[in-house]
Amino acid sequence: MVVVSDITKVYGQDAVSRLIRRRLVKALDRVSLEIRGGEVFGLLGPNGAGKTTLIKILCGLVLPDGGTATICGFDILRQRTRALACLGAVLEGNRNVYWRLTVKENLTYFGHLKGWIGRRLKRRIAWLLDYFGFKDLAREPAANLSRGWQQRLAICVALVNDPPILLLDEPTLGLDVESARSVRDLVQRVAADQGKTVILSTHHMELARHLCRRVAVIDRGRVLTCSDAHALFQGASTQSYRARVAELPPEALERLRVRLGSVAPKAVIGTDDHEVVITLPDVRWESLFDMLSLLRDEGCNFLSLSRGESDLDEVFLDVVRAGREADGPGGSGA
Numbered sequence: 644m645v646v647v648s649d650i651t652k653v654y655g656q657d658a659v660s661r662l663i664r665r666r667l668v669k670a671l672d673r674v675s676l677e678i679r680g681g682e683v684f685g686l687l688g689p690n691g692a693g694k695t696t697l698i699k700i701l702c703g704l705v706l707p708d709g710g711t712a713t714i715c716g717f718d719i720l721r722q723r724t725r726a727l728a729c730l731g732a733v734l735e736g737n738r739n740v741y742w743r744l745t746v747k748e749n750l751t752y753f754g755h756l757k758g759w760i761g762r763r764l765k766r767r768i769a770w771l772l773d774y775f776g777f778k779d780l781a782r783e784p785a786a787n788l789s790r791g792w793q794q795r796l797a798i799c800v801a802l803v804n805d806p807p808i809l810l811l812d813e814p815t816l817g818l819d820v821e822s823a824r825s826v827r828d829l830v831q832r833v834a835a836d837q838g839k840t841v842i843l844s845t846h847h848m849e850l851a852r853h854l855c856r857r858v859a860v861i862d863r864g865r866v867l868t869c870s871d872a873h874a875l876f877q878g879a880s881t882q883s884y885r886a887r888v889a890e891l892p893p894e895a896l897e898r899l900r901v902r903l904g905s906v907a908p909k910a911v912i913g914t915d916d917h918e919v920v921i922t923l924p925d926v927r928w929e930s931l932f933d934m935l936s937l938l939r940d941e942g943c944n945f946l947s948l949s950r951g952e953s954d955l956d957e958v959f960l961d962v963v964r965a966g967r968e969a970d971g972p973g974g975s976g977a
């Protein structure tokens with residue numbers, strides 16, 4: 644559906660940048676990816692990784708310096724108009740719709756821009772208003788909508804001409820938890836019911852795990868890994884366990900550290916105000932029971948056992964760290 648081959652982008656090569664001696668930044672370095680029809684594909688990466696640049700290249704807003712990409716078989720440079728007709732995009736931020744226009748006027752305006760007119764457009768807009776839950780808000784100016792509903796409208800507008808592909812750059816950035824969840828569910832529904840191919844960039848690992856079938860981790864313009872989301876996050880529990888036991892003498896603490904290290908290498912032992920806190924960033928049952936029986940064997944005075952934070956971020960950071968170690972120092976400077 645979307646094939647990206649060896650795309651490279653170096654910012655700072657234009658005449659103005661050269662004149663003011665702007666530093667060259669290699670935002671993308673021979674990026675190759677293949678996104679299949681009907682899948683939700685995630686672009687993950689730290690700040691400055693190149694995610695937005697890649698999305699802008701696919702939307703025709705930024706020209707690559709090398710490589711090529713095809714969308715539904717159309718080359719983004721040589722068959723630009725046909726390639727662009729296959730996608731709708733929501734860029735980062737809240738400038739994707741006109742604030743002074745109402746919900747319906749936005750849809751009509753962008754529908755016309757995409758070449759849709761008359762009854763066909765009217766029918767499409769009526770369907771979209773209903774599907775996206777905008778029926779009672781159709782006459783409301785976009786400026787009056789909450790940030791969550793503005794984002795919903797931006798997605799709705801991106802789909803006005805019913806393109807097979809939807810590009811979303813950080814779709815939940817800046818949204819509160821409830822709005823982010825509602826946008827997430829909407830994207831899932833659009834992909835599942837409408838068969839759309841969705842390419843989204845995000846920092847939220849939980850969102851990626853929930854929505855994406857496959858993900859690529861990008862850092863400093865390079866693809867570090869591209870894999871099945873399940874495979875990437877497997878082993879990463881959504882939750883960790885934390886056990887608190889009463890203070891231990893130093894030698895018992897050391898013994899516990901060594902023994903625990905052999906049964907649960909990821910466990911972290913810390914001491915805190917007359918107690919020992921053991922965090923197990925994993926919900927694999929064997930590890931949990933191993934930890935508990937070890938605590939019993941060591942005669943620990945057990946205080947509590949609780950569920951802790953998600954460690955999905957850790958998996959992501961591990962991939963980035965490993966990529967940087969393999970790569971050595973350096974980065975986006977070209």
Ligand SMILES: Nc1ncnc2c1ncn2[C@@H]1O[C@H](COP(=O)(O)OP(=O)(O)OP(=O)(O)O)[C@@H](O)[C@H]1O
Pocket residue numbers: 654655668669670688689690691692693694695696697975
């Ligand atoms: N118009 C531009 N001119 C010069 N450099 C740019 C431009 N746009 C982006 N860059 C640089 O290119 C690199 C990649 O930026 P990009 O915005 O694509 O990253 P990103 O992965 O989307 O980051 P974020 O998570 O912060 O949104 C960064 O080093 C950025 O500073």
Ligand SMILES: [Mg+2]
Pocket residue numbers: 694695696735812
């Ligand atoms: Mg970005």
